[in-house]
Amino acid sequence: MKSLLAHPHVVLLTRVFLGLLFIVSSLEKIVDPAAFAHSIANYRLLPAWLPMTVATILPWIELLCGFSLLFGIFIRGSAFLISAMLIVFTLAVVSGILRGLDISCGCFTQDPAADKIGWMKVLQNSTLIVLSLFLYFSNTERFTLFSYIQQSTPRRRST
Amino acid sequence: MIRLRQALREAMALLVVAAALGFIYTAATEKGLFARTISGAAAGATTPQMISAEEVWSLFQSGSALFVDSRHDFDYRAGHIKGAINVPLKDFDVSTSALRDVARDRLIVIYCDGADCNSSIELAVKLAKAGFKNTRISFGGWREWVEAKHPTEQSR
Numbered sequence: 001m002k003s004l005l006a007h008p009h010v011v012l013l014t015r016v017f018l019g020l021l022f023i024v025s026s027l028e029k030i031v032d033p034a035a036f037a038h039s040i041a042n043y044r045l046l047p048a049w050l051p052m053t054v055a056t057i058l059p060w061i062e063l064l065c066g067f068s069l070l071f072g073i074f075i076r077g078s079a080f081l082i083s084a085m086l087i088v089f090t091l092a093v094v095s096g097i098l099r100g101l102d103i104s105c106g107c108f109t110q111d112p113a114a115d116k117i118g119w120m121k122v123l124q125n126s127t128l129i130v131l132s133l134f135l136y137f138s139n140t141e142r143f144t145l146f147s148y149i150q151q152s153t154p155r156r157r158s159t
Numbered sequence: 160m161i162r163l164r165q166a167l168r169e170a171m172a173l174l175v176v177a178a179a180l181g182f183i184y185t186a187a188t189e190k191g192l193f194a195r196t197i198s199g200a201a202a203g204a205t206t207p208q209m210i211s212a213e214e215v216w217s218l219f220q221s222g223s224a225l226f227v228d229s230r231h232d233f234d235y236r237a238g239h240i241k242g243a244i245n246v247p248l249k250d251f252d253v254s255t256s257a258l259r260d261v262a263r264d265r266l267i268v269i270y271c272d273g274a275d276c277n278s279s280i281e282l283a284v285k286l287a288k289a290g291f292k293n294t295r296i297s298f299g300g301w302r303e304w305v306e307a308k309h310p311t312e313q314s315r
Contacts, residue, residue: 044298057181
């Protein structure tokens with residue numbers, strides 16, 4: 001397990017996968033925060049005034065975390081935030097299922113008829129939680145922007 | 160512990176930047192929190208919005224909104240918000256419903272049982288697709304209305 005956590009290619013692959021996933025999923029929410037607020041309100045967990053505030057900030061957290069993972073900046077902080085968000089999303093989905101709500105997840109599309117909540121969504125989210133926790137505990141600095149800058153700086157000086 | 164401290168520090172930085180970007184973007188594009196139609200009673204909204212019990216009550220008092228009950232007809236007959244019409248979600252068809260001749264820009268407040276029902280939201284989406292531009296959803300619904308002892312009536 002220790003060698004896997006330090007394996008640069010496995011960590012890079014996970015970073016790129018999660019990074020791209022969160023960038024893509026944030027875009028529609030950023031473009032239409034009202035529709036995303038509506039998706040959040042459908043869960044009936046927050047007071048009426050709160051979904052719009054959440055919909056204003058949350059997609060940008062997803063976008064920033066996505067880019068951070070992609071470029072290898074603040075990997076630990078991004079993985080921490082993504083894990084926390086995914087845990088909250090999953091609890092919301094489970095709560096929706098248990099209350100018998102027939103609603104759209106609001107995860108990747110804001111179409112109310114698509115991407116309905118269900119146990120498959122819980123399984124998907126759980127897999128993503130494992131991947132983000134893997135990144136949180138990983139300990140390799142390879143293929144990150146910082147390592148690239150550190151490597152390229154002495155080379156530039158020598159030329 | 161060092162790992163957690165580093166993660167929290169980085170997460171905090173990301174949160175601050177994300178919040179700033181979110182507020183700047185929505186303010187610049189007049190979306191979300193800064194949308195001109197954010198007020199519950201404002202006209203012209205295309206996305207159905209949840210409104211609080213206070214907003215529902217003030218719309219009722221002003222008489223400016225049409226109240227729509229999306230529950231089953233037997234629930235509606237047993238008791239509904241005074242003046243509300245019944246448009247059950249089940250088998251909804253705008254051409255045969257009571258909303259057929261209602262102006263598409265009329266302010267409409269939709270409600271169902273309470274915070275744990277879903278038919279008001281689904282009806283709002285269907286109404287939006289049918290061209291109704293100004294719908295609101297009562298978050299607390301019928302239960303909140305009754306608890307507040309606001310006017311109700313029964314139908315035979």
